[in-house]
Amino acid sequence: MGILPAVAPVQNIWTPCDSGRILFIEDKRHRMNLPDAPIAHEGFFATHFFTVRDQEKSKDFYVRILGGKVIKAENPCYIKLANTWIILNSGGGPTPDKPEVLLETPSDLNRVNSFLNLRVADIWACYKQWSEKGAFFLTKPLDNHGWEWRCYMRDPDGYLIEVGQYTQLALDRFKNDIR
Numbered sequence: 001m002g003i004l005p006a007v008a009p010v011q012n013i014w015t016p017c018d019s020g021r022i023l024f025i026e027d028k029r030h031r032m033n034l035p036d037a038p039i040a041h042e043g044f045f046a047t048h049f050f051t052v053r054d055q056e057k058s059k060d061f062y063v064r065i066l067g068g069k070v071i072k073a074e075n076p077c078y079i080k081l082a083n084t085w086i087i088l089n090s091g092g093g094p095t096p097d098k099p100e101v102l103l104e105t106p107s108d109l110n111r112v113n114s115f116l117n118l119r120v121a122d123i124w125a126c127y128k129q130w131s132e133k134g135a136f137f138l139t140k141p142l143d144n145h146g147w148e149w150r151c152y153m154r155d156p157d158g159y160l161i162e163v164g165q166y167t168q169l170a171l172d173r174f175k176n177d178i179r
Contacts, residue, residue: 037085038078048085049076049087050086050155050157051104051157052105053090053156053157055074055088055090057156058077058088059074061155062079062081065134066118068080068081075090091104091105105157105158106157109158109160115152116159118162118163120163120164120165121165123141123149123163123165130163138151139152147166147169148164149164149165150162150165
């Protein structure tokens with residue numbers, strides 16, 4: 001694919017809002033609302049990147065079904081999802097910083113090496129609400145040996161998403177292990 005073109009200089013714009021000021025980072029092609037963006041001022045943030053076929057369709061899934069908030073609309077799309085962020089972007093060929101790597105959507109949905117894991121407070125409520133909004137679950141929530149309830153769904157590109165809720169047995173075990 002070659003080297004990407006240089007990006008125009010970034011202009012920071014402060015705009016007034018009810019709670020003070022919000023910083024927008026803007027260049028000729030992009031606008032990102034802060035402080036919701038995953039920009040580390042110290043330490044780091046963890047985000048999860050998904051290569052997607054259709055940014056609009058994937059954005060709709062993570063916003064409409066899972067309740068995410070769009071921070072930047074496209075190329076790449078940043079979504080605040082609960083206490084983390086996801087990034088959606090099209091696939092592509094090698095770049096100077098990853099010279100032999102191709103980004104592509106899953107080719108075999110039955111072979112997975114990574115998945116998003118959502119820990120929820122009420123798995124049955126999430127299962128019902130997200131199913132009603134169009135989420136595709138592989139099974140209903142199932143008991144995993146008394147430690148947790150879990151089920152899996154797929155996003156529009158077929159990425160696997162685990163939805164799980166710890167049982168009281170697991171929570172008690174965690175508390176004992178911490179002591």
